[in-house]
Amino acid sequence: MSDWLEVGDRVFVRRYAFYDQNIGVVLGEEGVLLVDTRTTHRHAREVRDDLRALTSRPVSVVIDTHGHSDHAFGNHVFRPAPIWGHVRCVTMLRETGERQRARLIEHMPDMADDLREIEIDPPDHTFTDRATVEIDQGGRAVELRYLGRGHTDNDICVVVADAHVVFAGDLLENGATPYFGDGFPLDWPRTVERLTGIIDGPVVPGHGDVADRAFAERQHAEFVTLVALARQVHGGEAALEDAVRRAPYPVSTAREPLERALAQLRGELSGFAPPDPA
Numbered sequence: 001m002s003d004w005l006e007v008g009d010r011v012f013v014r015r016y017a018f019y020d021q022n023i024g025v026v027l028g029e030e031g032v033l034l035v036d037t038r039t040t041h042r043h044a045r046e047v048r049d050d051l052r053a054l055t056s057r058p059v060s061v062v063i064d065t066h067g068h069s070d071h072a073f074g075n076h077v078f079r080p081a082p083i084w085g086h087v088r089c090v091t092m093l094r095e096t097g098e099r100q101r102a103r104l105i106e107h108m109p110d111m112a113d114d115l116r117e118i119e120i121d122p123p124d125h126t127f128t129d130r131a132t133v134e135i136d137q138g139g140r141a142v143e144l145r146y147l148g149r150g151h152t153d154n155d156i157c158v159v160v161a162d163a164h165v166v167f168a169g170d171l172l173e174n175g176a177t178p179y180f181g182d183g184f185p186l187d188w189p190r191t192v193e194r195l196t197g198i199i200d201g202p203v204v205p206g207h208g209d210v211a212d213r214a215f216a217e218r219q220h221a222e223f224v225t226l227v228a229l230a231r232q233v234h235g236g237e238a239a240l241e242d243a244v245r246r247a248p249y250p251v252s253t254a255r256e257p258l259e260r261a262l263a264q265l266r267g268e269l270s271g272f273a274p275p276d277p278a
């Protein structure tokens with residue numbers, strides 16, 4: 001009995017209740033590619049144990065879709081496997097990793113011991129626009145694509161072309177308001193538009209149900225609406241409270257996305273604007 005969902009030929013997703021998170025696996029002839037590593041070493045070891053339902057082989061290559069704790073803090077458990085991520089995923093983990101850990105300990109004191117034992121271990125294989133990662137000598141490979149800023153400045157997607165599956169990381173989130181706290185709301189619609197263009201089968205969001213291209217298009221439309229509302233507030237044509245009510249998210253969660261978009265409109269977001277990907 002396995003709780004892995006096969007979403008394409010030897011491409012699996014397992015959904016973990018903690019953060020309603022999706023972890024991906026692509027099997028090669030011998031190699032095992034893992035997409036994201038969860039928040040703690042305990043969580044990562046759980047993934048490693050759960051993998052026994054699919055293969056007796058160890059993880060041979062890891063992808064971090066971005067530098068948030070729930071996607072990268074389990075990395076160290078899978079060493080000595082090479083770990084791939086965007087070059088700014090490394091920056092994010094180096095510059096904000098301890099802050100992310102401190103915030104988690106503050107919000108989840110019950111998990112403090114697990115959170116303290118994490119060895120933050122950023123990717124050692126990086127790229128800027130795209131990279132091809134071979135799973136093993138058997139010829140199976142995935143393509144990593146950076147499509148622009150969105151949920152962070154370092155989101156990548158994992159394209160398993162031979163199985164028509166795309167792992168979208170947190171560029172898409174199903175069943176909950178996307179997290180905008182480190183996001184670039186003004187860039188996000190165009191990035192998801194690019195993403196939508198390469199979806200030709202199941203798309204796996206970082207959190208929530210496995211979805212499809214129509215879902216990505218709906219989420220794109222929501223990002224467009226959010227930006228339009230923020231521009232109205234920024235231009236003095238609407239009150240923030242009015243925009244919160246009209247936003248495409250529940251009222252209780254719509255303020256953060258709007259405030260983040262307003263901050264970007266005011267030029268307040270830190271970091272540089274990377275060039276558009278090729």
Ligand SMILES: [Zn+2]
Binds near residue numbers: 066068151170179
């Ligand atoms: Zn995230």
